[in-house]
Amino acid sequence: VKPDRLGEFEELTLLAICALDAPVYGVPVQQRVESVTGRTVTMGGVYGALDRLEAKGLVRSRFGEPTATRGGKRKRLYTPTAQGLRTVHELRQVRERLWRAIEARQ
Amino acid sequence: VTPHPSSLPRPPRFARLLLRLRRLGRRREDVEADLGELFRVRTTTWGRRRATRRYWLDVLSLWRRPIRAEPPASPHITPRGVGADRWWTPIGLLSDLRFSLRLLRKRPWTTALATIGLGLAMAICTLAFSLLNASELKPTGVEDPDGVFALILSGSRAPAPALDYRDIEHLRATTTRSRVEAYLHDAATVGVTDGLDDAPAQRVQFVTAGFFDMLGGRTSIGRPLAAADARPGAPPVAVLAQTTWLRQFDRAPDVLGRTIHVAGAPFTIVGVARPEFTGPARYSTPALWIPIEQARFVHEYLDIGLPRWSQPARLVVRPNGHVAPAQALEELRGRILPLLSVADDDVRLTLDDIGNRMSTSDLAIVVVVGAIFALVLLLAAANVANLQLAAASTRGHEIGTRLAIGASRGRLVRQMLIESLLVSGAAGLLGLLALGWGTPLVYWILRGLPRLPIDADWRVLLFVGLVSLYVGVVTAVAPARFALTATAAGPLRRPDSGSRSATGNGRARSALVSAQAAASLVLLVLTALLTRSLVTATRLDVGFDVDQTLIVMPGVRGFGTDPGRMAARWPEIVERINAVPGVESTAFSQYPPFGSSWAPHILEINGESRTLLRDRTSSGFFATAGISFTEGRAY
DSSP states (O other): OOOOOOOOOHHHHHHHHHHSSSBBOOHHHHHHHHHHOOOOOHHHHHEEEEEHHEEEEEEEEEEEEOOOEEEEEBBBEEOOOOHHHHHHHHHHHHHHHHHHHHHOOO | OOOGGSSOOOOHHHHHHHHHSSGGGGHHHHHHHHHHHHHHEEEOOOOEHHHHHHHHHHHHHHHHHHOOOSSOOOOSOTTTTTTTOTTTSTTHOOOOOOOHHHHHSHHHHHHHHHHHHHHHHHHHHHHHHHHHIIIIIIISSSGGGGOOEEEEEEEEESSOOOHHHHHHHHHHOOOOOOEEEEEHHHHHHEEESSSSSSSSSEEEOOOOTHHHHHHHHOEEEEEOOOGGGSTOOOEEEEEOOOOHHHHHTTTTTOTOOOOOEEEEEEEEEEEEEEEOOOOOGGGGOOEEEGGGGGGGGGGHHHHBOOOSSSOOEEEEEEEOOOOOOOHHHHHHHHHHGGGGGSSSGEEEEEEEEEOOOOOOHHHHHHHHHHHHHHHHHHHHHHHHHHHHHHHTTHHHHHHHOOOOOOHHHHHHHHHHHHHHHHHHOOOOOOHHHHHHHHHHHHHHHTTSOOOOOOOOOHHHHHHHHHHHHHHHHHHHHOOOOOOOOOOOGGGGGGGGGGGHHHHHHHHHHHHHHHHHHHHHHHHHHHHHHEEEEEEHHOOOSSHHHHOOOOOOOOOSOOOOOHHHHHHHHHHHHHHHHTTSTOOOOOOSSSSSSOOOOOEEEEEEETTEEEEEEEEOOOOHHHHHTTTTOOOOOOO
């Protein structure tokens, strides 16, 4: 885990968590990323990204209550941390600056 | 209506089996549920075939990518069982404790041997520390003891300069930079009746009116001595020490107002000092305190009279507010020197810190004895560690089984630690119990030391707790090392396979045995040296007949204060003592040989300053004591 860098898939996962009503679990995250990107997203990839985001302190997780629809099993719920939200805003500013530079050249 | 899980579409069997084979630890619960939920959603929207293909893809993706089996523990919800194998969590602590007790009970002889051996060492160390605590660490009960000093008057010529009662009263009234009080020790019979035969002679302290007030001496019940008790015509009163209240009145709550007889004279008890209050002289805690002005009530017994005593009173000084001790001393010098009938150059005044409770030589004895005791403790600890290690070596199967069913090494080490702490804790309790009966033994061993009240206060309890903890941890190191190097398959191996744990275990045991042997050797050498010194001391010619000489301190009454009258009564005393069967001769000595007090005098002999010990004796003293002469004759 590289603490100071965020991969493309990690960024998408973090954005999906922020876009959904926190706390969210793995299934909606996978569905949102897949629907937004239009590419096949596996659960192994989502879990790996969530683990890395948690290790970097951008999200935190906890177990939810067991539900009957899941056979009495619990969901692992993810919530963006303050640092995660800050990172999302910084990423947006960086991209906007770059886009402004691109637009200025055109 | 929530459909029953069995009625929902189920993912492909082989894919589920593959998922079950993947090591997911505590992630399994949410991962399986997530994949199942996705499968059902996809079956509904895409159809079973596509959903099955995606399910396979998801399962395979879990095999391709590393998934952390243990996500960071959440502070919000701790799933059941999480942390059960971590040694620092309290989960399972009670089971470990129960298991340890069961194991210790299974090998009673080893446990008893270890506990008693360590308990004896702990008892010795606790006694040594209690002695140090009583003499150095415990508060004296004196308020701000660093601000109180003993005023020492010394001179180069005999007799040593001394102040009489009127001088002290004058000092108390005129000194402005400091407060001066005085006290005087003497021995007298103290009893609840006026009979003298059964009452033991005890130390009585005569104090000036402001003594308690200046030192901040407080009472458990009643009141301390006050200025009103020193006024002429005031009724005779006394304040008891805590020990006197306990021994002679059995802590009776109605002791106030009762009468105590000092040398036969009745005194009304007005208070009982707090246990920690010993006054400025820590080693000579009196049985009770009496106003110095009321000493006339015991004149008939004590050779002290107003205005001049047979021995000098001791002065205690507390400089006022921000006055430095040197400034207070300067003022005292200016006031005391005119009162003394000796040349100024012959008198030295010094302020001695009353906080210095134990002399350097006594402290050295305690430190050396403490070091020997620590060595004994080390030896006992090495012994216990060896026993624990031997016991751990036979527990290969148990440790291997626990490892095989998922116990972490931390938990195994914790188990060993708890066992050692149980043994060391029991030994600590033995040490505390030994404080009761071991105190007389310590005083017998260290006969030269002053008797101090030894009890188990919080410092002693803390010491025992810390030493027990330390010994528990130290003795757990070797068995813990065994637990750390053991493997689940260890018990299946042949004993001669030379496994790492077996080799390490052997090395640890060798090291412990070496440490034991080294400590035993040091102790043996020390014992031999001490025994030799003791034998030499018992055979030493001290210059008089030690076997056939007895020192008697007769309690006499009704002599008055007239020296001539007293001298006239001495022959009668000699006659009565000589009448005792077996007594050959009797003589008087002011300072008997090997007594606790003496009178040093500095004399100029041929231009050199020499310190001499002077004694006043009756004429038959040398013959009675069996002292022979190299030259000359006796008087």
